[in-house]
Amino acid sequence: MSLELSASVKYWLNFFHPVLMWALLVLSIYAAYLGLQLQRTRNAQGEEKKELIKGRYNVRHYQIGSILLGLMVASAIGGMGVTYINNGKLFVGPHLLAGLGMTGLIAFSAALSPYMQKGANWARATHILLNFTLLGLFAWQAVTGVQIVQRILTKA
Template sequence: MSLELSPEVKYGLNFFHPAMMWILLALSLYAAYLGLQVQRTRNAQGEEKKELIKGKYTIKHHQIGSIILALMVAGSIGGMAVTYINNGKLFVGPHLLAGLGMTGLIAFSASLSPFMQKGANWARATHILLNFGILGLFIWQAFSGVEIVLRIISKA
C-alpha cells in the first residue's frame, strides 16, 4: 500500500503553512494589543479602571495567547513536515532556525503565566520582553516566508 500524495496535493500543501502563519501573525498583533490593554487596566484608577475591567482583556489575552501557542507549535511542525514531504529533506537556514527559536521562546513565555497570576513582576517583564522579541522575529519570518513561497511558485 502506497501513501504517496498526488503532485497537486503536495503543491497545495506548500501554501497551508504560510497562510496559517499570516493568520497567526495577525492574532499575535491582536494579543499584543490585548496585553497592552491589560497593562492599562492594571495601572488605571477609579472610573477608568471600572470601564477597562468591563473589556475582560486579561481573559481575552490569556485565551488568544493559548490559541497562538497551539497554532505556533502546530504550524512549526506542519511547515517542517510539508517541506520534508515535498523535498525529502529540511532546508536548514535562517527561516527554519528562527521559526524553531520562536517556537521555543513562545513556550517559555507561556510558562510564565502561573507566576504572573501570582503577581511576579519579573515574570511579567520577561513575558513582555520575550513576546515583543518573538513579534519582531515573526514579522521578519513573514517576509522571508513570502520569498520562499515566491520561489515555490516560480518552480511550478
C-alpha cells in the first residue's frame, strides 16, 4: 500500500513543526519562570512563603514540564518525519543534531523528577543546569529553524 500525499499537503506540513516549536519555546520560558518561582518559594520563610505557596508553582511547573516533554519529543519526531516525507532523506546538520540533543536533555531532565521529589539537591541542581542548557539550545534552534523555513519559502 502506498500513501502518497498531495504536493499541497506536503508543502503545508513543512510549517507545522516550526509553529509548534515556537509555541514550545514560549512555553519553555514560562516553565523556567515557574521553576524560578518554585525555587523562590522553597527558600522563602514566614508570611512570604505562605503567600508564594498559594501560587501552586510546584504543580504548575510539573504540569507544564510534562506537556513540554511530550510535545517536544513528538515534534522532534514529526519534524524528522516531514523532512523525510518531503525529501526522501534527513539533512544531517547542526539543526538536526542540536534537536536530537535537546530531546535527550529534556528526557534526562524529566527523569530527575522522582529524585527531586525526595529532596535530592544534586538532582535539582542538575535539572536546572540541563533546562537552562536546553533553553539556550532552543533559542538557537529557533533561529536556525527560521533559516530553514526561509529556504523552503524561496523554493516555493
